[in-house]
Amino acid sequence: MTASISPIDWQARVANAFSRTASRYEGRARAQRAIGELLWPSLPAQANCVLDVGCGTGVWTRRLAERYPHAALHGLDIAPGMLAEARKHQRVDIDWHLGDAAALPFQAASIDLVFSNLALQWCLDLEGVMHELYRTLSLGGKAHITTLLPGTLDEIARAWQRPEALLSLAPLDDIRQAVDASGLRLVSQAQRTLRFFYTDLSAVQASIKGIGAQVGRGQARVTREDIAVAAARFERLREPQGLPVSYRCLILCLEKTP
Template sequence: MSMPALLPIQEYRDWRRRVARAFSRAAPRYAQLATAQEAMGEGLWQHLPIKARTILDLGCGPGDWSAHLAARYPDACVLGLDLAPGMLREARRRHGQAAQWLCGDAGALPLAANEADLVFSNLAIQWCPDLDGVMRELHRVLRPGGRVLINTLGPGTLFEVAQAWSRFTPGSGLLGFKDTDCHRVSARLAGFHHVQVTAQIERFFYPDFNAVMASIKGVGAQTARPGARLNREDLKRAEQRYEKLRESAGLPVSYRRLTLVLER
């Protein structure tokens, strides 16, 4: 799904509802299918500070990282925030009171200024149309000296999937991703004094085309615009194109992971 940098307010509300609905539907099977997302999240762990008192897990999904953070910092208050109510229901079911579960938008965080000293966010902010607004909110809620750790996605992500579709056009179900410079500039404009942005290609392999699509759609990461439908012939042609990319390990899916380490 191609996404402009800024959306009119009503279009943004519609977008937000579609994203929340897609991830709510995906919630029961998310942990089972999100092996790539989990593997990429482990890359943030090396950047954790020694101490933290109030931690925000932004885009917490089914709450696994929130629970890990609660175990890592047993004296801290962990806030797991997600836009999708279904994800929060799954987080409560899986992890109980390991964190306080909040339904909210990254562009309007339900936290007071200077409330958190650590923000952890694994593969969530790429869903936010207004990157600058998210950065301003993160800077607002972070205490001086606090740290923000983010994994997001950059251009080149899912290029095999894009290549497989004969009618790949904006609106066909994949995100438009912002590059490292966009994230670096946005963080600086928000006021962060330390900004580190690195990029790395992560590749994962799946046994067949159905498994590839399940790894994307099954974790909510495909929310086509109203009226966008794929028929059997579309799927057959896409599968044939994807098979041409097969390697010995299986069918590849590439993610360009951007890691941001920000300090106020």
């Protein structure tokens, strides 16, 4: 994101980008599914009210509904197109909400489990998000979160030599500061780097466009020559498995304590 864009404009851009890609999201979200799996083993055995923040097309919301069949399930996303796609695939009773993670439409102390896979990096107001998690979680309630750290998509930035055109990610210290300011207790924190491989630059670009990641890029016109030069740079990074794309993941478990 750029410093000049207003929060309202940024939210509109994120919502529009994800709405445009909603019908293709599940087919291209290989990295997002793999990263979400990092949260699954640490989830509690029971939950009464579960909220999926940044639910997208509802892949994880539906899995949470199967894991907690007696819980009230909520999915929240900023992109109306994503929620429309989620409703198409709904097989169980899930309440979908259009909204912002920094202004959750839930009563205080009403949620006992928050699941959020790769949504936090799209939020300008990290402290606002953390305060809202604290407000809406019940005592002893937990938030299980994945987000991305600087260094994510580094190969793409190197190929295009335009690191400013990709999403600007908050450093770990900023995230920890937001957690500390909210009153939430940090139960656990881990970092993982996951790498995915693609056949060519077109496949790489399709993978990030298919999950809305192009929203952080600038509006400069890209010529055929630009694409050819970027492809040549990327080829220098090729490994036997293909062209690498790295995701630096932060995995958090937060708890609301008295």
